[in-house]
Amino acid sequence: GENVEQHPSTLSVQEGDSAVIKCTYSDSASNYFPWYKQELGKRPQLIIDIRSNVGEKKDQRIAVTLNKTAKHFSLHITETQPEDSAVYFCAAAAPPDYGGSQGNLIFGKGTKLSVKP
Amino acid sequence: DGGITQSPKYLFRKEGQNVTLSCEQNLNHDAMYWYRQDPGQGLRLIYYSQIVNDFQKGDIAEGYSVSREKKESFPLTVTSAQKNPTAFYLCASSSTGTGTDTQYFGPGTRLTVL
Numbered sequence: 668g669e670n671v672e673q674h675p676s677t678l679s680v681q682e683g684d685s686a687v688i689k690c691t692y693s694d695s696a697s698n699y700f701p702w703y704k705q706e707l708g709k710r711p712q713l714i715i716d717i718r719s720n721v722g723e724k725k726d727q728r729i730a731v732t733l734n735k736t737a738k739h740f741s742l743h744i745t746e747t748q749p750e751d752s753a754v755y756f757c758a759a760a761a762p763p764d765y766g767g768s769q770g771n772l773i774f775g776k777g778t779k780l781s782v783k784p
Numbered sequence: 785d786g787g788i789t790q791s792p793k794y795l796f797r798k799e800g801q802n803v804t805l806s807c808e809q810n811l812n813h814d815a816m817y818w819y820r821q822d823p824g825q826g827l828r829l830i831y832y833s834q835i836v837n838d839f840q841k842g843d844i845a846e847g848y849s850v851s852r853e854k855k856e857s858f859p860l861t862v863t864s865a866q867k868n869p870t871a872f873y874l875c876a877s878s879s880t881g882t883g884t885d886t887q888y889f890g891p892g893t894r895l896t897v898l
Contacts (some may be wrong), residue, residue, distance in 0.1 A: 699884035701886065711827070712889070771817075771883050772829075774828075777824075
């Protein structure tokens with residue numbers, strides 16, 4: 668089954684700097700890669716996602732890149748702000764009928780991002 | 785994600801008790817999910833349902849049970865067989881159960897065993 672590794676587990680940056688979080692996945696059939704942001708005590712919220720037919724996607728200060736050959740994808744946050752401080756989770760999913768996968772999201776263990784003013 | 789509600793927000797359970805966590809959605813989504821979140825861990829799938837009257841075990845189903853009698857409701861029961869139930873429980877829903885639709889999360893229930 669799918670396994671998702673996420674690094675680093677904690678990341679501290681100065682306001683205005685960039686932050687990069689990386690994830691690797693094991694199932695080559697995976698074709699959907701969302702990123703969630705979770706503030707303390709709150710629900711995870713989708714911030715960006717990418718599908719395997721594209722290599723990069725941007726939304727203002729946030730971008731995600733996907734390398735299908737190497738089976739890794741990354742979240743890039745530019746011009747970080749204190750309100751970006753949160754735990755970020757990556758996830759991967761494969762279609763339900765492909766290679767026995769159940770078609771469910773498998774999550775990384777999260778990265779706690781701290782942006783210092 | 786405002787269309788998914790969970791109750792209660794906090795729940796305290798004595799050892800040996802069964803408790804039921806509520807999850808309701810008004811998004812007309814076919815699929816619903818229950819996840820457990822522990823500190824320093826990702827979200828782990830307990831049970832999921834792709835359609836009414838059908839549900840499947842996730843990675844950590846032991847000690848939990850669910851039902852899906854209505855499209856909008858997917859309650860989770862934490863039984864006394866779950867030895868370490870203290871955790872943050874998150875319900876989610878998606879339009880379909882293909883795994884590649886966006887999942888929207890409820891606000892969560894924090895369960896503490898006394």
